[in-house]
Amino acid sequence: MCSVNDAGDIEDLNNTGLLSNFKYKVLAEKCNKCKDEKPCVILRKKDAYCKSCFLTSTVHKFKALLGKHKLIKDGDKVLVYYHGGHSGTALLHFLRTNLDLNSPKKLRFIPVCLFIEKHYFLSREERIDNLRRIFNYMRTFDIPIYFTSLTDYCKNGFSENTLLTKNFEELELDNKEGEFMKDLFEKSESLANDVQTINIRKLLISCAKKLKCKFIFTPELATDIASQLLVNTALGRGSHIPLDTGFCDTRNEHVTILRPLRVFDIKELALYNHFCNLDAIMLQTDLPKSQKSIQNLIENFVIDLQTNFPATVTTVLKTGDKLSMKKNKNENRICYICQSPIEVACQQLTTDEAIKYSHQISTQPELVGGDILKDNFGTVIDTKTCFSCSRIEQFLISTSTEKV
Amino acid sequence: MDDLSVTLQFSGGAELLFDNKKLHVVQLKSKEWTIADLLIWIKENLLKERPELFLQDKSVRPGILVLVNDVDWELLNTVNYKIQPNDRIVFISTLHGG
Ligand SMILES: [Zn+2]
Numbered sequence: 001m002c003s004v005n006d007a008g009d010i011e012d013l014n015n016t017g018l019l020s021n022f023k024y025k026v027l028a029e030k031c032n033k034c035k036d037e038k039p040c041v042i043l044r045k046k047d048a049y050c051k052s053c054f055l056t057s058t059v060h061k062f063k064a065l066l067g068k069h070k071l072i073k074d075g076d077k078v079l080v081y082y083h084g085g086h087s088g089t090a091l092l093h094f095l096r097t098n099l100d101l102n103s104p105k106k107l108r109f110i111p112v113c114l115f116i117e118k119h120y121f122l123s124r125e126e127r128i129d130n131l132r133r134i135f136n137y138m139r140t141f142d143i144p145i146y147f148t149s150l151t152d153y154c155k156n157g158f159s160e161n162t163l164l165t166k167n168f169e170e171l172e173l174d175n176k177e178g179e180f181m182k183d184l185f186e187k188s189e190s191l192a193n194d195v196q197t198i199n200i201r202k203l204l205i206s207c208a209k210k211l212k213c214k215f216i217f218t219p220e221l222a223t224d225i226a227s228q229l230l231v232n233t234a235l236g237r238g239s240h241i242p243l244d245t246g247f248c249d250t251r252n253e254h255v256t257i258l259r260p261l262r263v264f265d266i267k268e269l270a271l272y273n274h275f276c277n278l279d280a281i282m283l284q285t286d287l288p289k290s291q292k293s294i295q296n297l298i299e300n301f302v303i304d305l306q307t308n309f310p311a312t313v314t315t316v317l318k319t320g321d322k323l324s325m326k327k328n329k330n331e332n333r334i335c336y337i338c339q340s341p342i343e344v345a346c347q348q349l350t351t352d353e354a355i356k357y358s359h360q361i362s363t364q365p366e367l368v369g370g371d372i373l374k375d376n377f378g379t380v381i382d383t384k385t386c387f388s389c390s391r392i393e394q395f396l397i398s399t400s401t402e403k404v
Numbered sequence: 405m406d407d408l409s410v411t412l413q414f415s416g417g418a419e420l421l422f423d424n425k426k427l428h429v430v431q432l433k434s435k436e437w438t439i440a441d442l443l444i445w446i447k448e449n450l451l452k453e454r455p456e457l458f459l460q461d462k463s464v465r466p467g468i469l470v471l472v473n474d475v476d477w478e479l480l481n482t483v484n485y486k487i488q489p490n491d492r493i494v495f496i497s498t499l500h501g502g
């Protein structure tokens with residue numbers, strides 16, 4: 001089986017897995033692209049490039065993905081969600097160099113960066129130090145940066161008035177503010193991670209609106225996308241896969257989220273930065289990864305795949321890209337927590353409905369039989385959340401009432 | 405035979421394991437050195453604590469990229485590469501945040 005990827009390279013999917021076993025024997029002599037220079041990089045254990053072809057094709061891949069979708073118009077403002085690391089640096093450099101081009105191929109939109117402070121588990125000094133480093137770093141790219149706080153946003157009941165500022169010193173960094181998140185994470189890490197992902201998305205959209213940005217760039221890499229796809233499946237968000245993992249998320253009518261790094265892996269971007277002499281900022285941003293959540297387990301699994309069987313991650317991505325949303329006639333039924341369309345009853349029983357049905361017949365023994373099944377859907381349709389968020393809702397309610 | 409002088413460079417957060425110092429010029433006693441030997445030397449001489457964050461099974465931990473004079477070590481037989489005088493060996497961690 002062959003397929004053509006975004007860079008226009010032909011990949012032989014059948015051979016890639018096996019190649020890893022022979023990697024010491026079959027070492028590339030020439031660059032795959034120019035067939036001339038000696039290669040200096042080997043990607044996914046099979047594509048060998050010389051330095052100049054590697055750099056050109058990396059930038060090309062980024063621009064090809066943006067160009068293919070042609071969503072952004074000249075002069076549009078784009079909010080760039082920056083959270084440090086190799087991916088953030090490469091994205092900033094792609095933007096800066098392509099905005100500065102003196103050719104018709106130059107990018108013509110206006111980027112604005114956003115950093116979301118969410119590191120309540122660090123000391124105040126460490127947090128301020130992080131913010132200062134980012135502030136100074138961003139000046140080298142000459143892209144404006146705004147700061148906001150996730151815990152502040154949650155504490156204020158997701159208010160549009162949450163502080164969004166260019167001056168990081170204005171952020172309130174009271175360690176108490178994290179208590180609520182800590183409680184959530186102690187109860188169920190999987191659900192707390194899910195809640196956090198949803199809240200970050202909401203906050204991004206709220207900031208984009210305030211800054212009059214029609215688009216948001218988020219920095220997920222191929223492995224992040226593959227993990228998210230499997231996480232969605234595990235958490236009962238299978239029907240949201242195209243929105244949560246595709247190139248664009250159109251759930252919000254005013255702001256579209258784009259994922260321009262979803263075709264890259266971390267090695268490509270780390271080496272790109274190295275060859276461009278860019279030093280990435282590594283923040284101590286995450287809690288030590290535990291083995292207690294579905295998200296972390298899946299992420300470890302996918303990273304392990306990427307190391308040993310990189311073609312498998314590509315296969316997961318390509319399979320996900322083939323999934324599409326079922327066209328709902330009832331499009332205006334939107335989950336109030338995650339803003340995804342709520343599944344409506346159709347001819348075939350969905351897993352969601354099957355679970356609700358078996359719950360009902362096992363708790364209310366008098367309701368048995370096909371006709372009653374239909375009637376029950378009537379009540380099921382009244383729900384304000386999607387299947388997965390109904391779990392989150394119960395979890396949030398139970399956590400907050402326990403505190404009182 | 406003279407000592408072998410090599411430059412080691414740590415980045416992407418890997419430097420945090422080496423006193424936050426990115427560049428180390430080291431002299432290795434004259435003999436044939438492979439990267440596998442160098443990794444043991446690093447463990448004994450430079451890596452003060454938590455070697456498991458850098459090394460795994462006689463190689464580097466997965467997620468740490470290695471380049472010799474800006475060439476991916478996967479093209480150079482990885483741990484079996486024979487170190488040459490004045491080689492610049494770069495270790496880039498991809499494990500510290502995206
Ligand atoms: Zn080439």
Ligand SMILES: [Zn+2]
Pocket residue numbers: 335336337338339340385386387388389390
């Ligand atoms: Zn939902």
